[in-house]
Amino acid sequence: MTSLPERPKKRLGLVIDLDICVGCHACAVACKAWNTQSGGGTGLEDIASVPLSDQEPYGAEPSGTWLNRIHSYEISPGAGAPAQLVHFPKSCLHCDNAPCVTVCPTGASYKRVEDGIVLVNEDACMGCGLCAWACPYGARELDRAAGVMKKCTLCVDRIYDEALPEEDRVPACVRACPAGARAFGDLSDPESEASRLSAARGGMDLMPEQGTKPVNRYLPPRPRDAAAMPAEGPDLAALCQHGGAGEAGDAEPGAAGFLGWVDRALARLEGAN
Amino acid sequence: MHPAPSLIVFTVLSGLGLGMLFCIGLGFGEGHLFGWVAVPLALLITAVGGAASTLHLARPSRAWRAFSQWRSSWLSREACLMVATVAVFLFYAALWLLADMRLAFLGWLAALLAAGTVYATAMIYAQLATVPRWSLAPTRGLFLAAALLGGLIATEFAARLAGGSAVPTLWLLAALVATAIVFVAWQTAAAGANRRAAGSDMGTATGLGRLGRISAFEAPHTGSNYLLDEMAFRVGRKRAWQLRSLGAALGFGLPLLLTVLAAVMPIGTGFLLLVALVAHAAGMMALRWLFFAEAEHVQALYYGLR
Numbered sequence: 195m196t197s198l199p200e201r202p203k204k205r206l207g208l209v210i211d212l213d214i215c216v217g218c219h220a221c222a223v224a225c226k227a228w229n230t231q232s233g234g235g236t237g238l239e240d241i242a243s244v245p246l247s248d249q250e251p252y253g254a255e256p257s258g259t260w261l262n263r264i265h266s267y268e269i270s271p272g273a274g275a276p277a278q279l280v281h282f283p284k285s286c287l288h289c290d291n292a293p294c295v296t297v298c299p300t301g302a303s304y305k306r307v308e309d310g311i312v313l314v315n316e317d318a319c320m321g322c323g324l325c326a327w328a329c330p331y332g333a334r335e336l337d338r339a340a341g342v343m344k345k346c347t348l349c350v351d352r353i354y355d356e357a358l359p360e361e362d363r364v365p366a367c368v369r370a371c372p373a374g375a376r377a378f379g380d381l382s383d384p385e386s387e388a389s390r391l392s393a394a395r396g397g398m399d400l401m402p403e404q405g406t407k408p409v410n411r412y413l414p415p416r417p418r419d420a421a422a423m424p425a426e427g428p429d430l431a432a433l434c435q436h437g438g439a440g441e442a443g444d445a446e447p448g449a450a451g452f453l454g455w456v457d458r459a460l461a462r463l464e465g466a467n
Numbered sequence: 468m469h470p471a472p473s474l475i476v477f478t479v480l481s482g483l484g485l486g487m488l489f490c491i492g493l494g495f496g497e498g499h500l501f502g503w504v505a506v507p508l509a510l511l512i513t514a515v516g517g518a519a520s521t522l523h524l525a526r527p528s529r530a531w532r533a534f535s536q537w538r539s540s541w542l543s544r545e546a547c548l549m550v551a552t553v554a555v556f557l558f559y560a561a562l563w564l565l566a567d568m569r570l571a572f573l574g575w576l577a578a579l580l581a582a583g584t585v586y587a588t589a590m591i592y593a594q595l596a597t598v599p600r601w602s603l604a605p606t607r608g609l610f611l612a613a614a615l616l617g618g619l620i621a622t623e624f625a626a627r628l629a630g631g632s633a634v635p636t637l638w639l640l641a642a643l644v645a646t647a648i649v650f651v652a653w654q655t656a657a658a659g660a661n662r663r664a665a666g667s668d669m670g671t672a673t674g675l676g677r678l679g680r681i682s683a684f685e686a687p688h689t690g691s692n693y694l695l696d697e698m699a700f701r702v703g704r705k706r707a708w709q710l711r712s713l714g715a716a717l718g719f720g721l722p723l724l725l726t727v728l729a730a731v732m733p734i735g736t737g738f739l740l741l742v743a744l745v746a747h748a749a750g751m752m753a754l755r756w757l758f759f760a761e762a763e764h765v766q767a768l769y770y771g772l773r
Contacts, residue, residue, distance in 0.1 A: 196536045212675075222687070256690050263687035265769055267669075271679035279684060282673060284769060297594070299543035300532035318532055321525025323697065324542055327468070330597045330667070332694045332766035341525030398674035401765065403666040404596055412674050449702045460706040463713070 196298040198291065202310035205382040206348055207288050207409035208368065209392050213416050214375035217266055217281030224370030225262040225285070228349060247339030259337045261285055261346045262367055269415075276418045283376075285367070286333040286346035287400065287408030288312050294325035294334060294345075302343070310382075310409060311350055316342045330404045353378075381409050468598065469700040470759035473522035478588060479617075479751045481520070481549070482610060484513030485581040486618020487625075488556050492578035494571060495619075496626050496633035499564060505625035505633075506560040510553070512621070517549060541594055545587035552580035585614040599660040599667075600762045605653040612649040613751055616642045620722060620747055624740035627729070636730040640723065647719045650754065654711075657761075672768040683771025698764035699772045707761055710753055718750020 230245040248258030262285040269278040288305075292312050295303045302318035303325050305311070319342040326334040326343065334345045349365035352358060362369060368376045379388030391397070397411030449457045487509035490496075496505055521527040534550070536543040556577040563569040589610035592601040619634050619642050626633035669683075670676015703710070725743040729736040763773050
């Protein structure tokens, strides 16, 4: 049902340490691999049976469905402080107040009472995409081959599987991280390792103003030591007058085909005025 | 947001058709000839719109499941209300045209359900805090006013075709002007609602805002993906002014002119109203295209895009 549970018994989630993450993408690759290959023999085929598809993986314009994506940001603190590069893994935050669940018209999206994991029943999803619109984090992607919405399952088909060695009963991303930047646990239990880590380091909510009450927490990077700055370096800023990736966003991509024709026709309309 | 043709055709045509059901249900138009023109036309427009909505689905064969979650989901409520509206209206029209019993209370019920359906459509967009241009109070008025105006024009077209008149010219002119004012009010509110209205920016999205100025250094992937295609659509925004002018001229200007002309012309008014109706629908589609194309989703902030 697409009503949210009043109070999940647990709030399983991830604590991601932005101070440690080195941006190697191993968690994303492990996630893709597990969620593409798993499902067989676990008794959970109904939850995770459809592989994550790719479109033109070896073609000119490869794209695909991923449940975990690693952004990189630059922080410019200003006033002579050193700039910082932060790698930022982003996946479903398994929100307490998940807007993606309540908008679902088919009942395919749901939040589990027992552990708070937000899942999609892939046999009921009609691929309308409204849940992806409702999610502020871009955590849901429509699989273009399967025609259903895909999202992080918190490896529900791993964490309870007693056939696996105990150390493997964590999400694939957590198991794969070579830097130990990811912790997994019950965020409703203040004594869990994940909760204690979050409390000690000031774990943050992403976009708290959206009112989603995310379960996953992000630990902020520690500020860089100003002593690490070179006393005098080349003026790199002068070399990039045209701005970095942040400003490239203002440019508009070109249109082709019918849209291109409309674009040119509207441009002529402007010329006539 | 990506302006999917299926959603544009669906929201414009189903709104127009439901507006027509609303007018007929309220008792506009008289006589069986009018009924035999107006009822099939209203149902056809609504049905074409409804059919277009299924083209948006990646798995249309599962569309029936959308009737199940009316307790929580506006999209499900829209689907349920749409079917209820058409069912009640069919019953009303059958009694009227086949048994000569035009029951006012049945018509009012159909009209109420039609208005409810359009309201549910509007709420699908107005509920999304992730798209500040949509999560505005005037968004509901935008959809309701557009549907009512389209319904009035279409009902009058059917009446003229049947040799009569259903909507006084002054009402049509008033509706055209009032709806244009609602559109301007929405546009004004939307233009002010950039993503900062909800307080979301790259700083809150990453939680890193208090450490300094944030810029995207590297995207997670080199190609495009569903998130960028669907929620960071930026094609055509630079032509927004021209397209908006075109939409206003076709959607309001031309129908206004033709309505006045039809009031003074002795013959051929059915044709004039047909042109007015087609122009209005085309103008609404241009404006609905912009409704999507200009809308920014907070998710794009993670890519440093707008």
